[in-house]
Amino acid sequence: MLYLNAAHIDELELDCNDIESAVRATLLQLHDGTTIAPPRVVMQTAASARFIAFPALLAARGIAGVKWLSLRAGAAPGEAAQTSALLLLGNATTGALEAIMDARWITLMRTVAVSLIAARTLADPHSRRVAFIGCGMQARAHAKWLARAFPLSRATVYSRREATARDFASELTAPGIESAVAASATACVADADIVVSSASTSSPNGLRCDPRALSEGSFVSLVDLGRSFDWTAANGFATFAVDDPAQYEALARDKHLPLYTGGAPQSLTALIDARQRDSTIRFAGPAALMPTGLGAADLALAALLREKALKQGVGLSLPDSVC
Known part of the structure; x- marks a missing residue:
């Protein structure tokens, strides 16, 4: 299983045209039903922390997964929330978890x-x-x-x-x-x-x-x-x-x-x-x-990152037993 942190993702330098093409394709697949993105799950704590899960299945690419986003309120009024994001990418055929990666860059580029x-x-x-x-x-x-x-x-x-x-x-x-x-x-x-x-x-x-x-x-x-x-x-x-x-x-x-x-x-x-x-x-x-x-487009970009990382030998290989 592959692990990519923020530094690994920066090293991969995905092409802007590839990013746009992957997101556009995902939009079209949502429209024709070959990609499924159930409504996100939102949970908020009494301390104003918010947790959001973005699940999706991209049948055409054979992948499924979820992005997990956490938002913590700023320490002072008007201060921006603190954000962390992690993405889990799985094989839609075998059910195996194939990659875990930081999702902040993915979120930025997809947006x-x-x-x-x-x-x-x-x-x-x-x-x-x-x-x-x-x-x-x-x-x-x-x-x-x-x-x-x-x-x-x-x-x-x-x-x-x-x-x-x-x-x-x-x-x-x-x-x-x-x-x-x-x-x-x-x-x-x-x-x-x-x-x-x-x-x-x-x-x-x-x-x-x-x-x-x-x-x-x-x-x-x-x-x-x-x-x-x-x-x-x-x-x-x-x-x-x-x-x-x-x-x-x-x-x-x-x-x-x-x-x-x-x-x-x-x-x-x-x-x-x-x-x-x-x-x-x-x-x-x-x-x-x-x-x-x-979330579906986030997974599409994660798949691009995984493919390029495997070709270039970027990232860390984790034993499947960690899951």
Whole structure:
């Protein structure tokens, strides 16, 4: 059995195109039923620690497994939660556990890949103006991936910590790209073509972004599960897509995700299929993606990591008896 820690995974350096392709394939397999992702299991303790299990079966790849995520509340009010994640990858035919690995990088890359796939489908391909609400690891990873796919020329950032926003803005400044710090979340998204909201903590009501400030043709990836937006006005999204409709319905019903009241959420896979059939089609905006945390896509990336690790001799071999 293979064990991969964070350092092993960094050493493997998966190709961005391979990551995107694996996630896209998983989305399509969820749509056609060859991949199964039961609703996640969420448990919360009296001490505000949260444990979440993301099970999935990818029949086409012959794998099954689960990602185990734990979230611990910050020590002080407004402090980001502490996160740890582990993934168990099994053989769907034999039932054998084949790999255990750190899942933080997997979670980051899967999230970015889903955002990029949605942006390719819902955003203007000529998008030049990008906005970031939240300036952490997710924002930085999204900035790199979006720059590969769109002719970006301006970036506006917002964080409740101005120093954090200024640091991120300076990182984004490059030949052909201007960056600026906004005074509020709502000001940040004004005139943006693409918006990534990835705040690590919920914003007080008065500081949340008003979605009515979004440009008509804009696209928003709600990486922070909508905690940066005012949901009393969220029916202003003309197109509201989810990566896994069944997961979203269950999570919204149990109040783990905000409920969209502007109509029936649309399947991202169905929108991808419509765009593939007619490349000229444009979906009404502003458009938003609400990601549900695709455990199935996490497993697909874990399988890629395992395959490459075995070829390169990376990682530790554990005796099966440890299980």
